[in-house]
Amino acid sequence: MKAVYNVAKYTLLENARSKSFSLSVVFIALVFVSAFIFARLSEVVEIRAIQDIGMGAVQFFSFLTALFFAVKVAFVEGRNKTIYLPLTRPVKRSEYIFGRYLGIILSSALEIAAMGMLLTLLLYLKQADFDSFYFLSYFFIFLKIAMITAVTILISLASTSQASAFIFSFLVWITGHSLGEVEFLLDEMSPAMVTMVRIFKWIFPNYTLLNLADYTAGRFMAAAGYLPAVLYAAFYVLAVMWLASAVFEKKEF
């Protein structure tokens, strides 16, 4: 556990100093520009637009940085041989990869918290009603990022190029968000397709269960759905990281 904790700690330190965090600056710019543009519209529309664009931006930028960090850890460091340093130490490979994973999701948590605070500040300045539902949305964005980080690590460990690791992870992100919509089409599908969709629902992260941010205005998700969603995310992450750890154990560098 000591190794996991320390690998996570130094991963967080590295990530915080890396240029990838400057993506947050782009986020701030985006939100402020949108605020300026929508200032021309009525007060209600302006606030709603800032909320929607802001929440979408928090999710998208935290996804991009998590993707970058995960590919770096599981693919780039193997290719440029930085991984030789920790792996030539008496540390279990599973401890190392779990430590790296924890470091990345801690970085994501900080990034989401920072961007969320900025968005809240902006809404406060625009005199929007304070809504605790938004903080819950940030938490569910974090769960989605934790899931895609685990998947990206697994994909990167099995990939033969950096580009394919990015592309496949991006496709998983898109597919995970589409699973809910595909469900509506099941009646019109052939039995084979229905079986395939059901298999996909087990393999891909089903983000429909965690899309609190999308439902902010309508509040579709009942409070009773929170705990199963959190448990689903935790179970999914553990299963994928267990698989990633098994692949990492056998991987040659």
Next chain:
Amino acid sequence: MDKVEKALEFTNVGKIYRRNHFFKTTETKALTDFSLDVRKGEIFCLLGLNGAGKTTTVKLALNLIFPDSGQIRVLGEKPSPEVISRVGYVSESPYLFPYLTARELFNLMGILSGLNAPRRAEAIDRICDFLSLGDFIDKKIGDCSKGMQQRVLLAQALLHDPELLILDEPYSGLDPVGISQMRQYIEKLNSEGKTILMTSHLIAESEKIAKRAGILKDGRVAKVIPVRQGLLEKEFLEAVS
């Protein structure tokens, strides 16, 4: 008794690299029937042309890749995380974590090597003194010169006071002053009792410090010879031609 005298032992080792691209697997033979031993306390140099199997040999010893056949013994044991704790490794180029300072890197590597806080602090002081790292220790590694990064790389390998030091092309990318310094460090470490296995393209430099040399050709040991001044290059060329 025989085991303890050999720091490293390869017996009939075979290694094939397999690469998968779109359901097609390509195979490259890296080592074939490879047998070699490095004695405790010596400086042994692995020489060979590009692709001869030098880096594969090093990676197998460090458990970074796994053999397809044969047996490997590192300090008398099968390669494992436990025995690797008695080995130090310096890679060909300074593959380090650019956003960490040298001190942070040493702390992390010290923790992963199982050193407690007082032993880590003592080891960092000792290594900084030995390699004259000075103020560079608190500078981000990515901001250091290549020569300084090479020293940081050597320092992290020495933190846990290893019995066997594996140096993969330790002179790579260094200027003449850097090469001379590196040679002095290697000689001093060997005089302190450490076994050194190094790979190199620089025959003249290897000749200055190695006691024995293994010449590799096409993944096999072509020749193992005691190093005699002025003769290594000739013997190397004879073996690889």
